[in-house]
Amino acid sequence: MSKLPRIDYYFDVISPYSYIGFEILHKLKHQWKGVSIRYIPIFLGAIMNETGNRSPGMLPAKAAMSMTDLQRTAKFWNIPLTPNPHFIDWIMKYRPTRALRILLVLEEQDKELMLRAARGFWLRLWSRSEKIFEDSDFVEVLKAVGVKNVREVIEKSKEEKYAKILTENTKKGVDLGAYGAPWINVLTADDEEHSFFGSDRFHLIADLLQQPHPLPDKLLFNQKSKM
Numbered sequence: 620m621s622k623l624p625r626i627d628y629y630f631d632v633i634s635p636y637s638y639i640g641f642e643i644l645h646k647l648k649h650q651w652k653g654v655s656i657r658y659i660p661i662f663l664g665a666i667m668n669e670t671g672n673r674s675p676g677m678l679p680a681k682a683a684m685s686m687t688d689l690q691r692t693a694k695f696w697n698i699p700l701t702p703n704p705h706f707i708d709w710i711m712k713y714r715p716t717r718a719l720r721i722l723l724v725l726e727e728q729d730k731e732l733m734l735r736a737a738r739g740f741w742l743r744l745w746s747r748s749e750k751i752f753e754d755s756d757f758v759e760v761l762k763a764v765g766v767k768n769v770r771e772v773i774e775k776s777k778e779e780k781y782a783k784i785l786t787e788n789t790k791k792g793v794d795l796g797a798y799g800a801p802w803i804n805v806l807t808a809d810d811e812e813h814s815f816f817g818s819d820r821f822h823l824i825a826d827l828l829q830q831p832h833p834l835p836d837k838l839l840f841n842q843k844s845k846m
């Protein structure tokens with residue numbers, strides 16, 4: 620019997636395109652039958668360092684267009700986006716690693732809770748324009764998504780074990796060729812591996828896995844309509 624195809628979704632909560640891809644994948648997973656999905660937190664800053672890449676917001680030639688593209692993409696998918704004007708200062712000063720380690724603690728307790736918290740971090744940072752770097756930020760997000768033992772989760776996330784898992788996940792991403800986020804690794808039923816970069820590659824993944832196409836009806840309708 621052949622195995623189920625699997626999608627490994629490598630993401631960082633600092634990355635707005637990881638947020639967009641997460642929401643698209645969340646819609647698709649109800650339509651794509653027989654595909655298993657693993658969500659893997661990674662530290663994008665380390666990926667950038669390892670590969671010599673830079674965040675588009677830090678390259679002047681890319682920064683303006685990348686913000687326009689991000690706004691357009693979020694609008695297209697109906698994802699509320701309010702980037703904070705100090706975002707670049709924030710990423711120079713803070714790391715998202717504490718939030719990512721919290722996700723790893725939650726993953727051990729309840730995978731769905733981890734996904735709710737990941738969305739909570741993105742909502743807070745990219746839709747509400749607030750920080751996700753300090754204890755008070757974590758408390759708000761964790762409470763909002765229904766975590767009962769908030770303080771315990773935050774304390775546990777400081778254990779070395781979670782720093783190690785995050786490093787291992789990130790290394791695995793780099794080994795797969797990741798230079799940005801989201802990085803999506805698809806393992807087909809016949810054990811072939813295919814990597815994709817970005818939240819805008821789902822039509823190619825649908826094709827590879829012979830699953831329904833993710834384009835919304837309005838585009839499909841336009842394609843079919845008479846010239």
Ligand SMILES: N[C@@H](CCC(=O)N[C@@H](CS)C(=O)NCC(=O)O)C(=O)O
Pocket residue numbers: 633634635636637672673674675692798799800801816817818819
């Ligand atoms: N076209 C991609 C862009 C994804 C993207 O720019 N991701 C950022 C992080 S939010 C990144 O890692 N960029 C690295 C690069 O552009 O080389 C999409 O629509 O998702």
